[in-house]
Amino acid sequence: MSYQDIDKEIAHLEHIFKLISANDRIPLSYWRNRLGTLPKTSLMPIQRARLARLDAALRSLEQSAQTPAAMPRMRSTGTWP
Numbered sequence: 001m002s003y004q005d006i007d008k009e010i011a012h013l014e015h016i017f018k019l020i021s022a023n024d025r026i027p028l029s030y031w032r033n034r035l036g037t038l039p040k041t042s043l044m045p046i047q048r049a050r051l052a053r054l055d056a057a058l059r060s061l062e063q064s065a066q067t068p069a070a071m072p073r074m075r076s077t078g079t080w081p
Helices: 003-017 028-036 045-066
Strands: none
Touching: 003 028, 003 045, 028 045
16 A cells, blocks of 8 residues: 555545544444554554544544443433433
C-alpha cells in the first residue's frame, strides 16, 4: 500500500468515525478490523498519530456500547416516560 493510499484510507476512516455510533447497522468490529488492516510499519509519524486518534475514538465507541443505557427517570407521578 502506497503512502497516498494509506492517507486516503485514513482520511476515509476519519470521516466515517465522525458519523458512526455503537448502534449503527455496520458493527464496530468491522471498523476495528478495517483499522487493523492498515500497516503498522513504514508509516510516517503523522500517519501513526492519526491512527492513534482513530484507535482512541473507536475504543471510546466500543466502551460506550458495552455500558448499559441509563434507566429513564421516573416522573413525579410515579410513572415511566
